[in-house]
Amino acid sequence: MRERAKATVEALQDAICAALEETDGSGRFVEDLWQRPAGGGGRTRVLEGGDLFEKAAVNTSAVWGDLPEALGGALGGAGVPFYATGISLILHPHSPHIPTTHANFRYIERGGAAWFGGGADLTPYVLYEQDASHFHNVLAAACDRHDATFYPRFKRWCDEYFFLPHRGEARGVGGLFFDDLGRDDGHDLEALYPWWRALGEAWLPAYLPIVQRHRWTRWDAALKRWQLQRRGRYVEFNLLHDRGTLFGLKTGGRLESIFASMPPLVRWDYDVRPEPDSPADALLQVLRNPRDWRTV
Amino acid sequence: MRERAKATVEALQDAICAALEETDGSGRFVEDLWQRPAGGGGRTRVLEGGDLFEKAAVNTSAVWGDLPEALGGALGGAGVPFYATGISLILHPHSPHIPTTHANFRYIERGGAAWFGGGADLTPYVLYEQDASHFHNVLAAACDRHDATFYPRFKRWCDEYFFLPHRGEARGVGGLFFDDLGRDDGHDLEALYPWWRALGEAWLPAYLPIVQRHRWTRWDAALKRWQLQRRGRYVEFNLLHDRGTLFGLKTGGRLESIFASMPPLVRWDYDVRPEPDSPADALLQVLRNPRDWRTV
Numbered sequence: 001m002r003e004r005a006k007a008t009v010e011a012l013q014d015a016i017c018a019a020l021e022e023t024d025g026s027g028r029f030v031e032d033l034w035q036r037p038a039g040g041g042g043r044t045r046v047l048e049g050g051d052l053f054e055k056a057a058v059n060t061s062a063v064w065g066d067l068p069e070a071l072g073g074a075l076g077g078a079g080v081p082f083y084a085t086g087i088s089l090i091l092h093p094h095s096p097h098i099p100t101t102h103a104n105f106r107y108i109e110r111g112g113a114a115w116f117g118g119g120a121d122l123t124p125y126v127l128y129e130q131d132a133s134h135f136h137n138v139l140a141a142a143c144d145r146h147d148a149t150f151y152p153r154f155k156r157w158c159d160e161y162f163f164l165p166h167r168g169e170a171r172g173v174g175g176l177f178f179d180d181l182g183r184d185d186g187h188d189l190e191a192l193y194p195w196w197r198a199l200g201e202a203w204l205p206a207y208l209p210i211v212q213r214h215r216w217t218r219w220d221a222a223l224k225r226w227q228l229q230r231r232g233r234y235v236e237f238n239l240l241h242d243r244g245t246l247f248g249l250k251t252g253g254r255l256e257s258i259f260a261s262m263p264p265l266v267r268w269d270y271d272v273r274p275e276p277d278s279p280a281d282a283l284l285q286v287l288r289n290p291r292d293w294r295t296v
Numbered sequence: 297m298r299e300r301a302k303a304t305v306e307a308l309q310d311a312i313c314a315a316l317e318e319t320d321g322s323g324r325f326v327e328d329l330w331q332r333p334a335g336g337g338g339r340t341r342v343l344e345g346g347d348l349f350e351k352a353a354v355n356t357s358a359v360w361g362d363l364p365e366a367l368g369g370a371l372g373g374a375g376v377p378f379y380a381t382g383i384s385l386i387l388h389p390h391s392p393h394i395p396t397t398h399a400n401f402r403y404i405e406r407g408g409a410a411w412f413g414g415g416a417d418l419t420p421y422v423l424y425e426q427d428a429s430h431f432h433n434v435l436a437a438a439c440d441r442h443d444a445t446f447y448p449r450f451k452r453w454c455d456e457y458f459f460l461p462h463r464g465e466a467r468g469v470g471g472l473f474f475d476d477l478g479r480d481d482g483h484d485l486e487a488l489y490p491w492w493r494a495l496g497e498a499w500l501p502a503y504l505p506i507v508q509r510h511r512w513t514r515w516d517a518a519l520k521r522w523q524l525q526r527r528g529r530y531v532e533f534n535l536l537h538d539r540g541t542l543f544g545l546k547t548g549g550r551l552e553s554i555f556a557s558m559p560p561l562v563r564w565d566y567d568v569r570p571e572p573d574s575p576a577d578a579l580l581q582v583l584r585n586p587r588d589w590r591t592v
Contacts, residue, residue, distance in 0.1 A: 030566075032567070046566040046567075048565065048566060055565075055566070057566070166545045166551060167551070228561070232558070235531060235535070235562075236535060239531070239532060239535035239536050240535050240542075240545070246536075249462045249536070255462060255463070256566060256567040259564060259566075260566050262528070262564035263564060264563060264564060264565065265524070265561070265562070265563050266531075266561070266562045266563075266564075267560060267561050267562075268555060268558035268559060268560060268562075269344065269351075269560065270326075270342040270344060270351070270353070270552060270555075270556050271328070271342075271552040
C-alpha cells in the first residue's frame, strides 16, 4: 500500500499541476525537491504570479522512520515506526470571483495501524450557489459510488473542522474532511484504496469548471479588498487552528512547504461590516449557517 | 491604585493619540467605546490610512469582576475577583524606513495579589542602528532612574518573549518586557507606580524621533514588498505565540480591539531569501543574534 499510495499522490500532483498550468496560461510551477535526513522527502511545487493564480502550492511528500520525541509524546510513543505520504494543495486565484480551494489526501501507517485521511474544501469570496453545489455534488458522487454514508459524514466533519470559533464562521462553503479511515473501524484498506484514489481524481473536475465559469468576470477594487480581508480569515484559521500547520511547525517540518499555503496578499482592516443584504453579507450568512449543497 | 492606574493609561492614550495625529498630519483616530457586560469596558482608538501611519491602534480598557470559568481554569480559580487596566498600542507606518512598534502598560489585581506588567518593542524593516540605540537608551534611562537592574532584565525578557522559534528569529530589535512586577517579589507597588508611569511617558520620546528621522525618506516597490513580507512574521507571532492575543480570543475579549493590532496589508511569498550582505540580510543577522543596543 505504501508504494501504491505514494505513486497515487505523485501521479495526482503531476496531473493537477499540468491541468492548472494549462488553465492558468502563463503560470508555471517551480519545483523544490527536498530530503528528510531521518527518511523520505518531498516535491514542493509552487506557482506565483500566474494569469489566473496569484499563488498555488501543490506539494507531495513521503516520509518514514521512527516517531521522533516531539511527535511521540503527543501521539503515544516515541520510537514507533511510521510512514506517511500525501498530497496537499492550496490555490489562491487573483479573481475574487474564483474561490480559494484546499485539498489533501494522505495515507498513514503507525506501529501496526494504517489509515487514509484527506478532504477538499472551497472558500469563496462571492457566493455562487452553483459553484458550491457543483463542488459538493462531484465529491459526493465519488463517495456515493463506494459508500453512501461517506459524503454526509465527511461533509459534516468538514463543516466542524474548518470553523473559526472566534469569528463564529466556517472558513468557506465546506466540502469533505475525513481521517483515521480504515483504522480499527471495520473498513478494509484494500477496499478503501480505489475510493480514496478516485476521490483525489475527482478534485480537478470538482474545481476547474468553477475557474472556467468566472475566469473572464471583472472585479473592482472594493471586491478585491473584500477578498484580501477574507484571506485574513484563512491565515487566522491556518495559524490558530489547522492541525497540519501547527503539527508541522512544532515538529520541524519543512517550513517553506508549510507556509507555501499562505495567501500571497492579505488585509486586516478595523471592524469590517458588510452592508445588510449586500453580496458580502449573503456570503457571511452562509458561513454562519452551513447549508446542504446537494439540494441547491 | 486602581483609579491611579486607570487614569494613567487613559491620560497616556490621550497624549499619544494627540501626538500621533499631529505627527501624521491627516490621519485621525476613530474611537469606539465599549462596555463589558460583566464589568468595565474600554476605549478603542484606530487610525487608518493616514499620511504616515497605514494603521495605528491605541486602546485602553479597565475591566473587573470575578474570573470567568474559562480564565479561572488556566489561572487558578474561577470566581476569584480581578481588576485589570492597561493601554496597548501597535503602529504600522506606510514607510518601510519607519519601524512598526508595540507597547503595553498594565496594572492587574487578582485575589489578594496586584502587579504591573508591560513593555515596548521596535520592529524595523531596514536596520538603522541609530534608531534601535535611541529607542533602547530612552527606555533604559527611564528604568535606570528607578532601578539599574530593570533595563538589563527586561531587555533580555523582551528578546526571549518576542521570538519566533519556527523562524529562529526575534520579531524585531526588542525593547522591554516585564510582568508580575510587585507580586511577591519584594517590590512595593507604591514605589513602582511612578516608574511604571514614567516608562509609559517615555514611549513617545523613544519612538517619535525615529519617525521624524525617516519621514521624508523614499522607498521603492521592492522595499515595500519586503516590509509586507516581514509583516507576515508579525502576524505569525501574534497568532501563534502572543499570550495577550490568544488569551483574548479564548476568553471572548472584544474581537475587533484584539485584531486592531493586525497589520493592514501583508504578504507571504514562497521561500524568500535576501541576498547575502544586502540590507535585508543585515536585518536578519540581527534578528537571529540579538544585540546590546545601549553600547552602539
